[in-house]
Amino acid sequence: MRALLVAVLLVATGCGAPAGDPTPAGAPDLTATDLAFVDLVIPQNESALAALALTATRPGSALRPVAAQVEARYRAELAQVRDLLARTGRQESDQHDGHDMPGMITAAELAAVGFAEGPDFDQQLKALLRTHFEEARTVARAELSGGTSKQVLELGAGIDSSRAEFLALI
Template structure:
């Protein structure tokens, strides 16, 4: 499933994958559905529900990096930035759901999706030492940041709720900045 892009995942979610069944009239297009509570469209909700586990998995990677006293100082600085910034984002993302009267669905729980740093990956990273740890963690962060950026851009091109678009814009900006800190490739 790693090869699946976030755009495809976002499209599947907004089309109803894992969501409530379409209760519209027979023959009605599911693309023209009533927005959920709080004026959020299915695209807005899908973005929030995907961004939350993406952030949580990156926070776990940041915590692992920060536990390593001998980690590369640049990697530690990145992990500190992720740790502080993503916690604020999580509060905002969860706040959007709360304000809309929605609860988190966890429909992505346990999925090996692009942008997620899985428990298995974290366990393997935890076993790595020195430069191998640093390089593998950089690559995990890089993959996460790229996919998170793609998901944010999908929201910016298709979302409608102002609060969610603002979050998407902030995530796009921070992911671009963090990718810059990691440098090429």
């Protein structure tokens, strides 16, 4: 039910590409739900990458191996999403810029974790990542229940699965 509510809210608040954007011939046809999901994957992944990058300055962090694994997956997803947008003739949207949404790691949260030391750093980063992974699964499930594009549905299934794996690592 929560996944459906997320999908409805994303579409109702105007998330997705503007109406009337032409889709190039042969490109995947994306619904408003598909576009809302794709538009959210980018800032979600980018905010998480910023948090994961903090482990590079913490040689003793137990999260460094996890960060490397997650970072590789997130960068691959970003490339996939950007390629999909390019093939549909759409630009990246900044409609979520500055939003304090569940699972979106904010600048204030990054700063707080950045000041943490030792075990406190790992604990704070784990808490942020756990929330992020759980919300990414919720949003992916909204796509799986309401999206129609084969490519975006595959992305959603991959995100749901990988975030479950990442949750088990932390």
